[in-house]
Amino acid sequence: MTKKNSYRVLLNEDWELEDLYEYPHALSQCYAFVYCLDSELEPHDRDRIAYAMQTYPFKGGYSYVNIYSVLKSQIPGVDRPRIDTMRKQSPGWLDLFLNAEVAYHLAASVSALAGAAITAVATYSKAYKLLMTLNAARRKAENDQLKGSALQMREMNALCTEIAKNLGYKNLQSLHQHTGNVEVSMKLLMAHHRKMMVLVEYQKEGKATLTLPDDRV
Numbered sequence: 001m002t003k004k005n006s007y008r009v010l011l012n013e014d015w016e017l018e019d020l021y022e023y024p025h026a027l028s029q030c031y032a033f034v035y036c037l038d039s040e041l042e043p044h045d046r047d048r049i050a051y052a053m054q055t056y057p058f059k060g061g062y063s064y065v066n067i068y069s070v071l072k073s074q075i076p077g078v079d080r081p082r083i084d085t086m087r088k089q090s091p092g093w094l095d096l097f098l099n100a101e102v103a104y105h106l107a108a109s110v111s112a113l114a115g116a117a118i119t120a121v122a123t124y125s126k127a128y129k130l131l132m133t134l135n136a137a138r139r140k141a142e143n144d145q146l147k148g149s150a151l152q153m154r155e156m157n158a159l160c161t162e163i164a165k166n167l168g169y170k171n172l173q174s175l176h177q178h179t180g181n182v183e184v185s186m187k188l189l190m191a192h193h194r195k196m197m198v199l200v201e202y203q204k205e206g207k208a209t210l211t212l213p214d215d216r217v
Contacts, residue, residue, distance in 0.1 A: 006084060007103040010209040011092035023208055026198035027106075028081055032071040033192050034109070035079065035102045037178070038171050043074035046178075053179045058187045059144075067188070094208075106199075107210035109168035113193075114200045120166035124193055127159045127186055134183075148183065156182045163189040167196060 009027075036043045043049065052070045056063040072080070079102070084095040096103075113120055130152065138146045148156065160182060164172045169189065179185045202208040 005079070005097050005100055007096045007098055007100045008211050009094040009096065010211060011086075011088060011094055012090070012206045012209065015088070015207060019202075019207065022198065023202055026195050027210075028072065029068045029195045030106055030192065030199060031081060031098065031102060032068060032075060033195070034106050035075050035099065036071045037175060038169050039102055039105065041079070041099065041102070043071075044076065045074055049074055050178045050180075053184060053188070054181070058184055064191050067191075103210065104212055105168075107212050110196060110199045110203060110210055112168040113166055113196050114203060116166045117200065120163075120193065123159060123162045123166060124190060127156075127163065127190055130155060130159065131183075131187070153182060156186050160186050160189060163193060167193060 035041060036049055049070060052067055056067060058064070079099040081096050081098040084097050086092075086094045134146075134148050134152060138144055147153075160172060160176075163169075163186070164175075167189065169175075169192070172185075175185050175188065176182060179188065199208075199210065203210070
């Protein structure tokens with residue numbers, strides 16, 4: 001494993017047992033999302049990713065669990081996160097083998113989202129309300145395939161742009177090409193927002209901080 005693939009997460013406060021699952025799980029999912037969908041790196045099979053995004057219903061948790069599994073499976077073995085060392089003292093750290101450039105991208109995105117937290121939450125809330133309105137119309141029409149109005153589609157496009165900006169997500173047009181559906185794109189960005197907010201909260205509480213190149217202790 002090369003030096004550039006060693007990456008450090010700073011651990012600064014006492015952790016509870018549940019944290020040993022929650023934080024690594026969220027970090028792994030966010031890393032897979034960025035690696036496959038917002039970096040210049042090549043996953044194993046982009047067609048497999050696009051197929052999943054275009055065929056999963058995204059109407060419940062099962063689709064989201066599966067899409068993250070697909071993304072993780074498409075990361076080449078050398079870049080899949082693995083633990084090198086973990087020290088739980090003050091200061092503590094978690095050293096990982098992974099693609100450090102993706103981790104730096106993720107660290108910058110967490111900082112960006114933390115800085116835009118109020119705006120980001122408000123934008124997420126708008127997107128959620130729009131989906132609820134559309135789902136209510138589908139139930140009323142008894143048509144799960146009912147498309148949004150032209151106005152709703154324009155609003156979805158605008159919300160995708162806002163959510164992506166708050167997340168520091170750069171490849172929005174590529175995401176739209178993968179999904180072929182702006183509603184699915186928005187749902188995936190909202191899922192990414194939820195996972196990223198876990199990392200933001202750990203950083204805010206001082207439990208875990210993703211580092212940039214000059215932060216290593």
